[in-house]
Amino acid sequence: MAVMTTEKRAVSAPAKAGSEPAGRVRAELRDLQISFRLPDMSTLDVISGISMTVSEGEFVAVVGPSGSGKSTILRALCGLLKPSGGHVAVDGVPVSSPPPGVGFMFQKDALLPWRTVAGNIRVGAELGGMPAEEHEERIGRLVKLLRLDGFENAWPNQLSGGMRQRVSLGRLLAYQPSLMLMDEPFGALDYQTKIAMGKELLSVWEAERRAIIFVTHDIEEAVALADRVVVFSARPARIVADYKVDLPRPRHMRAMRSDPAFTMLTEAIWADLALPS
Amino acid sequence: MAVMTTEKRAVSAPAKAGSEPAGRVRAELRDLQISFRLPDMSTLDVISGISMTVSEGEFVAVVGPSGSGKSTILRALCGLLKPSGGHVAVDGVPVSSPPPGVGFMFQKDALLPWRTVAGNIRVGAELGGMPAEEHEERIGRLVKLLRLDGFENAWPNQLSGGMRQRVSLGRLLAYQPSLMLMDEPFGALDYQTKIAMGKELLSVWEAERRAIIFVTHDIEEAVALADRVVVFSARPARIVADYKVDLPRPRHMRAMRSDPAFTMLTEAIWADLALPS
C-alpha cells in the first residue's frame, strides 16, 4: 500500500539523510561528547561521538533506551548544556545560548503552577513574538485543538497528567518555533489523543515546513510521524541506525499498522534496540 | 497459538470477572461518584456511577482517554480522595484513609529530591515493614532488577525521566503491597525496558498472587499483562467495556503481537475507545 525504502546506515558513517532533501541544514551535531563529572573525579560518559544533521522541513524521530542520552542531546542543541567536546550548531551558528527559533518541549511538563491553562500557553505566545492582539485568538484555537475546552481557567494542579502534557505542547506551538525539539511529547496520552495530536503536529509541520526533532519511546509513533528515525544505543550513546521513512503523506496510523512495510521497519528498529550494547 | 476468549460485557452490568477466579474480593467500587466543585458553584462530574471489583490475585488493566478519571479512581481507592457518592471498599472495609497493604505508584514520580536512588527505594522498604536488616539486600536486588546499577547514590535530578520512573517503581515494589495501584508505571520507558519491567512485575505478581490495578495508555501492554482490561469512557467516566484476557501465561509480548487473537482484542478495545462519548 505504501512505498517505503529502508535505508540502514553504518553506525560510524555520518547521517547523510539531512543533505538529501536539499534543504538548508538547521541543526548539526558533529562528534558530540557529553559527560558528567562525578565527585570521585571519574566521568560518566553519556554521549560519546554522535554526529547528525537535521535539515529544513525534516521530521526526525529519535528512539533509544531509557537513560541513553536523548534528552541530553536536545538540551545541548538548545544551548542549555555545554557539551564537553564536539560541535553543536543551529543554522550554522555554534550554539552557546538558546538559538532563536528553537522551541523545546521538555519531558517534564514544567508548567507554571500559578498560571492557568490559558496563561501557560500564553507564555509561548508572548515569547514567540506574536502581536499581542492575536494572543487571545491563537490561545483559543490551541485550547480547542488540544481538546482542553472548558479548562482555560483551570490551574495546572487541577489537570490530569495527559492534560498537563497537552498544555505544555500548546505552549510550544504558541511559541511558533521553526525548529522544534520535542521530548516524548505524547508520552502521557492515550492512543486516540496521541493520534489526534500527531495529526495536528503534522499539519502544522507540513504547512510551515518546520524542522522537528522528536524523541519518543513509541517506535510505531516514530515511524508513523517521521521522515527519519535515528536509533540510539544504550549509554554511552552512539547512533546505531538512521532510517529513512519513505511512506507517503498524509499517513493514517491505524491503516499503516497492517502495512507489511511499516511492520518491517518497526521490526528492524525493534531489533536494533534489542541489541546488547 | 494462544487460547483466548473475548468476553464483552454490557456497560451497565457490574463486572463479574472478579468473582470468577473464586478469589477474595480485594477492591470494590459501587456506584462511585466523584465531582469537583467549581468556584461558580457548578460541578465538574469526573466519575458518574462506576462499579467494579478486583479479586485476589487478579491483574486488572484500566484504559481510557486522557482526563477521563483513571488517576482519580486510584486516588479514591487509596483513600486520598473522598468520593462525593457511592461506596469504596478495600478488603471489605470502607475506605476512609489509606488501607493497609495498598501501594500506589503515582503518575508523577514524586521522588524525594533529597534522597538518592537507594534512599528513595528505601522509603518503600521502611514503610512496608520489612525488617531493617533485609533493607540493603532488597534494595540492591531492586536496583539491579530495575537496571539502575551504578546509580544507587545518584540524586533524582541526575536521572533521566525513565530512570526516575523506575525508581518510583522500585519504591512500590520495596513496599511489598498486596494490592498494587499503578498509574501508568511504564509510561516513560522504551519498549525494551518496558517489556523487561513488565516481566519482572508479572513474576512478582505470579509468585505472590497480589492484586494489581494498572492504568495505562498502551492497549497492547494492557492486553499483554492483564487478566482483565477495563475500558473507561471520556469524562464523566463510565465503564464502556470489561474484557477478560484468557491468554496463557507466561506471555511473550513480541510473539503475541503476531497472534490474531491478540490483535483482535486490541482492535476491539481500540474501537471502544474511538467511540464518541
Added chain:
Amino acid sequence: SASAQEKTLKIGAAQTSAGSLPIIIADQKGLLKAEGLSYERFDFKGGGPAVQALASGSIDMCICAAEHAVRLQEQGLGGKVLVSLLDHHSYALLTSADSTAKSLADLKGQKIGITSAGSLTDTTMRYAIHKLGLDPDKDFQLIAVGRAGAQQAAIKAGVVAAGMFTTPDIQITLGESKDFKIVEDFRTLAYPTNGLIVTDGWLKENPETAAKVVHAVKTALADIQKDPTILTGALKELYPAVRDEAIIKQIVNDVATGAVSKDGVLSQESYTVLDGMLRAANADAKVTAYDDLVVKNLQ
C-alpha cells in the same frame, strides 16, 4: 580572713554616672573589703529598668535618683535612700556655641532634647519651664533624643535647639569641641541625683550589710572631702575612654565641688526640690515624706 565569707553585693547603676564614684572609691580604698564586702556593678538603660531589677531582687541596691525610691513607695514596694551619693543636680542644658540664647527662656518655642520621656531630664525641664511660668507642652517641644552622642548630633543637625548633658559628657563635650556652650546649668540646683536605693524588704533582711555599706560609703565620702584628687583614680576606672588630663581635672573639680554628697545624708533642701519637681510633672503626685524616704537608724 574576711575574704572567706566576703559577701558580693550586686549594685545596679541607672547608667554609667558620677554617682558611682563614691562606691568605686570605697572599693579602691579597701573600705568595702574592710567590712567583708565586695561588689559587682551592672549598668542599666536608665533608672526604670534598674529600679525594676531592684524590686525583683535581681540586684541588692541601685545607684538611682531618689525619685525612684518615691515611685517604689507609691507602688507599695517600699523604697529607701540608704546613702545619698550626689546631692546636686548633674545636668546642664547645652546649645551650639553660635546660638544667641542666654537662658532657657530664650529658647521658647523651640525643641529641647531630653534623654528619654519620663526621665530625670524630662522632669527637670518641666520643672524649670514651670518656674519660668511657661507650659512645657505648649511653649516648648521636649524631644527624647538619648544620650550625649545623640544630643550632639541633634544639635549639630539643627533638629533641636539645645540638649541635656550630664557629667562627664558636659566636660568632654566642652573640652573637645568649641561648638557648644552651656545655656542653663542645673548643677547648682540641690537635688538628690543619686543615692543608693534599697527596698524595704531587702533592708529588713540585711540590716547588718546595710550598716556596713553605709559605713564604707560614708567613709569614702569623707575621704573625698579630705582629698578630692582621689577621685582621679576612680574616674579612670569608671571612664577608661576619657584620657585627656585637662578634661579629667575638670570633671574631678566639678564633682568634688558641690556635686558629691558631703555626708551621705539626703539633705532637706534637695528633698524640697525633688518634691517640687514631682509635683510639676504630676500635680496630684503623692510624694513620700522625707522621714519615710531615709533610713534613720543608720545615719
Added chain:
Amino acid sequence: MVFTRTNDASEPTKAGRGSRISSPLPGQVALILFLLVLWELASYYLYNPFWGSRPSLIAQRLWQLAISGDLWMHTSTTLQEAGAGLLFAAVVGVPIGIGLARAPRLARLLDPVIMGLYGLPRVALAPLFILWFGIGLFSKIMMSFTMVLFIFILNVMEGIRTIDKDQLDLMTSMRAGRFYVVWTVLLPAIVPWILASFRIGVGLALIGAVVGELIGSNRGLGWYVESSGGQLDTTGVFSGLIVLMVLAMLANYLIGFMERKIVRWR
C-alpha cells in the same frame, strides 16, 4: 470558569481545608478573652500588678487615652513609621534579593558586607541616624526600614534558590528576557517567601519604629511606653504594648487576606 482545588470530595490529608470557609474569628476572640480573664485573675492572686498591670486598668487607661485623642496620635504615628518602613523595605529588598540571587558572583562578593551591616545593632547607631535622617518621621521610617530590609533580601535570595530549575531552563530555551523571567517565574515563585517576609517584617518594623522613637521623638507608642516605663507606670507600659500587639495582629490579618487573594492556585 475558574477552578479551585476545594471540592466536596475533600481529601483527608487536608482536613483543615474545609474549615477555611468557617471563620476562625469566634475561636480567636474567645481565646483572647480567656487569656485576658486569666491575666486579670493572676494580677489579683499571683503577682503585684506593678509587674504586669491588669487588663481592667489597661482598658481604663486606653479609654482615657482614646477620649483625649492621644491614643490615635500615638498609634497613627507608629503605624505610619512602621508601615512606611515595611513597605519601603519590601519595595527595595525584593529587587535587591532577586538581583543578588541572579548574580551569584556579585552576591558572594557582597555577602559578608551585607551580613555585617545586618548584624549591626541599630540602636547604637542613633547619633548617625540623627545626623543623616534628622529626628522627624523619616528617621523612624529608616529605622524600621533597615530592620526589615535584610529579611526581604535574605528570604528572597534563599527563595530563588528553591525555584524549579526546569522552569527557568524552559524560559531560557525560549530566550525570555530578564524582566519577563522575573515577572513570570521568579516573583510568583517567591510569593510564599515574600509573604513570610511580610509576616516576619511586621514585628520587626514595629520594633524598629519603637526603637526609632527612643532616639528623637515626642510621640508614638514607643515613646509612650518608654515614658511610662521611666515613671514606673506599668499600666501605661502595657497599654502601649497592647496597642502594638493589636497592630501586629491586624497586619497579620491583612497579610493572610492578601495571601488568599494572590495564591489562588495552591
Added chain:
Amino acid sequence: MVFTRTNDASEPTKAGRGSRISSPLPGQVALILFLLVLWELASYYLYNPFWGSRPSLIAQRLWQLAISGDLWMHTSTTLQEAGAGLLFAAVVGVPIGIGLARAPRLARLLDPVIMGLYGLPRVALAPLFILWFGIGLFSKIMMSFTMVLFIFILNVMEGIRTIDKDQLDLMTSMRAGRFYVVWTVLLPAIVPWILASFRIGVGLALIGAVVGELIGSNRGLGWYVESSGGQLDTTGVFSGLIVLMVLAMLANYLIGFMERKIVRWR
C-alpha cells in the same frame, strides 16, 4: 559512587556554579579592605571622626582590647548569649512551626496571639525579663531567643505550605507515621527555610543580645558599645560594632558551609 550536578558541561543558566570551586574569599577581603580605606580617607577629608571614628583608630583600640583580654571577654559573652539564643530558638521554633503547620485549625486559633506576642518590642519588656530571668546570662539568652523564635516559626510554617502535595500524599498512601513524614519529607523540604531563618536569625540574635546587655549588664559587646557611647568615645562604639559585624559575617560563613554540607542534592 556519589553524583553531583556539577559537570565539565556547566550550563549557561548557572554561570556562577563553576566558580563555587574558586573561593570568593580573596574578592571579599579585597572589597572589605577597599571599604576600610575609603572610610579612612573619608574620616580625614569628609567628616569629623567624632561621628564615625576611623579604621586606624579602631584597629588600635581593638589591639589594646585584645591585649588586655577585654576583647575576648566581651566577645565571648555576646557570642554565648546570641549563639545560645539562636540555637535554642531553632530547636524550639522548628518543631512549633511544623506542629502548627500540620494542625492548621490550632494554628489559626493561635495565629493572632502568636503575631501579637511577636509584635511586642522586647526592649519594653525588659523589666519582665529581669523579673523572670534575672540579670545574668540567661536573661540575654532569652532576649535573643524571643527575637529569633518567631522567625523560625513563621518561616517554617510558610515553608511547609510550599511542600509538594504529591510527596505528602505518597507518604499518606503508604501509611507513614507522623514522625516518619516529618523526618523524611517535611524537615528536608524546609531546609532552605530553616537556613534562611538562620541567616535572618544571626543578626536578630546579636541585636537581641545587645539589647539585653543595654538593659542591665556589666560586660558584652553591647555593654561596651553603650558604655563607650556614654563617654562620647566614638572609637569605642565603632570598635564594638566592628566586632559585632565580624561575628555576623563569621556566622554567615558557617551557615553557608552547613548549607553546602546539607543540601548536596540541589
